[in-house]
Amino acid sequence: MNHRSAYRVPKSEVLKAALDLFSRKGYSDAKMADIARKVGMSVGALYLRFSNKEELFMELIRDQSKDFIEHTRSLPLHEPLNALKTYIAINIDHALHKRQILSIIYREYNLLSLKDLRHEFFKTQHGIIRDILRAGVKNKAFKAMDINDTASMIFASIRGTIMLKLIFGIGDAKSMGNSLFKLITNGIRKDAS
Amino acid sequence: MNHRSAYRVPKSEVLKAALDLFSRKGYSDAKMADIARKVGMSVGALYLRFSNKEELFMELIRDQSKDFIEHTRSLPLHEPLNALKTYIAINIDHALHKRQILSIIYREYNLLSLKDLRHEFFKTQHGIIRDILRAGVKNKAFKAMDINDTASMIFASIRGTIMLKLIFGIGDAKSMGNSLFKLITNGIRKDAS
DNA sequence: CGTTCATATGAACCATCGTTCAGCATATAG
DNA sequence: CTATATGCTGAACGATGGTTCATATGAACG
Known part of the structure; x- marks a missing residue:
């Protein structure tokens, strides 16, 4: 045979x-x-x-996307602040590790199948961020907020930071993660409301 | 003749x-x-x-980029919080107005000439954000911070938000601007440090 | 009117590239 | 060793698309 x-x-x-x-x-x-x-x-x-x-x-694309989601399982939701910090770090790390495939996914955005993939990705990640925020609000670690909008903005900030690195070639992975975390958690105002 | x-x-x-x-x-x-x-x-x-x-x-590209920068002149630097709010609003507005050209500039990033343009853009905008932050710190409206890093993160957040809208098709211009401003200024922690 | 010349046309040219296929090579089974 | 299935090759095919050019059009001018 x-x-x-x-x-x-x-x-x-x-x-x-x-x-x-x-x-x-x-x-x-x-x-x-x-x-x-x-x-x-x-x-x-x-x-x-x-x-x-x-x-x-x-x-x-399929091959490279395999472990895309698995990385963000098992975040410590009982410590929302920590979970968020870890989430950001994992995201930036992972993105820089898979920078090649990411640069394709950002670019080739008329390919229909990529559109689906991206949407899927947003939905999953948005859900994860929402869970962290919800846990934090319950916990009184975070203020009351519009969880949906805030989750979108956090998602956008992280992707923007990654883009800054990928497209503009600016920034350093570790310090970027820290800065972003600080910005998101504390804001820039002296007397935050 | x-x-x-x-x-x-x-x-x-x-x-x-x-x-x-x-x-x-x-x-x-x-x-x-x-x-x-x-x-x-x-x-x-x-x-x-x-x-x-x-x-x-x-x-x-040249034709469409003409008024790209002019929009952000004359921000009220004596009111840093206001300046930041305006800056974010202008950016999102402008991006959605010129969404077509932006989607090209994000995508075609092997074209050498676009690389220069993007870098130029980052430098200018980073400078503007830095000015706002510096004014705010001097003013005691903002905390002490690493101005360079924070400016980068704010730039990234804004671009990420625009990308969310352009590529993922998610969000609404006005409310996005507000959410982002709130996130950047106040952060999500209850007892911000 | 006739001449001139800026402007317009679209078929033809040429290079590029995805895809196919007839012919070749070789490992394995019997 | 022979037969055969499997894998490999690269020239050839066909489609596509940027660019050119011989030809046409018609406005302005004398």
Whole structure:
């Protein structure tokens, strides 16, 4: 039956090369031939592994998104302040670790499937932040507030900080996390109301 | 000498069409033929106005960026809290007004010329925020703080909020501005330190 | 009117790139 | 060793799209 079964170059290696090219050049400007060349194989062999470019791309996204959510499980909700600090740190860490895939997801935003992915991501993260805020308000650690709006703003601030790093190339991961945490928790007013 | 001098379709109208197409499809997927068709002229006529696609694109960016900075002059620095509120409102307003060009600038970030533009923008805005913060600290309206870091975080929060609206399609301009202002000034802790 | 020339047209040119496929290589089974 | 299934190759194909150019149009001027 099966005479051979393994590809000379495994999918994972192709995806690695594709990640680099897509993130540096964008979807349209990353050529199938580039990807093939980068891993030292022919275009034809590429098409044995993936039926077309779009599928290769989506497989890459799927592969890289796998552990996207798992990181934020098991935050210490009984210590809301701590949970928030950890949440911010995890987010920034993770983003910088997966900066390549993120830069693609931010950019290629006419690809319909990415739109769904992003929305899904927002919903999940918004939920997590809401839980932290709700716990904090109950706890009297946080003031009364509009939890939905505040969660959106916190989400936006974190993503903005990541963008500052990714797109503008500005800032340092650790100190950025701290500054952001301080800003969100304490604000800048001397006599906060 | 000059028998005629006006184009049947003026540049401004071409740029308007180009803006729509570039922002909806991105640089690569917006075709010269599309742009020509949209304003009811031939491809050849397009090349009488612009020497090539790249130049058309850059002219569009330049045209749209003209009043980008002017909006933030003359903030009331003697009232730092007010200045900050106004600054945030202006930024969000302006971004939503120019959402099309912004979505391009965020996306096409391998175009070298855009990189410069973005950096320039950050520097200017960071400076403005710094001025507000410095005035506030002097004024004792704001706490002592690392002005540079805080300015970066405020910039990031505002851009993140705008991104939330532009990319994720989430939020409402006015209430977003208010929520963000509240978050930045007061923070979420009950007993802010 | 006839000449001139800025402006307009769109077919043709050319380069690029996703995709296919006929031919080749080789590992495994019998 | 032979047969065969599997994997590999890269030239060729077809579509696409930026750019050019031979040709046309018609306004202004004498």
